[in-house]
Amino acid sequence: MSPDRLIYMANQIGKFFAAQERANEARAVAGIAAHLTKFWDPRMRRDIIGQVANGQADGLDTLPRRAVEQLADSAAQALGAGSRGCGEKGQPA
Numbered sequence: 001m002s003p004d005r006l007i008y009m010a011n012q013i014g015k016f017f018a019a020q021e022r023a024n025e026a027r028a029v030a031g032i033a034a035h036l037t038k039f040w041d042p043r044m045r046r047d048i049i050g051q052v053a054n055g056q057a058d059g060l061d062t063l064p065r066r067a068v069e070q071l072a073d074s075a076a077q078a079l080g081a082g083s084r085g086c087g088e089k090g091q092p093a
Contacts, residue, residue, distance in 0.1 A: 001044060003047070003048075004059070006047060006051070007051070007057055007059045007060050008059075010048060010060060010064040010067075011064055013036070014032055015061075017031040025063065029063055029066045029070060032063060032064055032067035033071055036067060036068070037071065048060075049075070052065060052068045052069060052072065053072065
């Protein structure tokens, strides 16, 4: 899917959650992140995380950007946690 289309879709989701959670930005960001996790293909999430990380998501609004950054942080933590204490071929060190 094109980068512009991913940004457009994330912004639309962001607008929905911003309207639902006007007084609570943290809940809006959490809702956006949950939606992306539940309904977006992993490749779509990977692509938009990469766009944000590489500075190629200029059109992405603030709340969806924060949600994508949250997803990136969660993914990085999961990768780090999965490799702790493991030696070669996933065997305990």
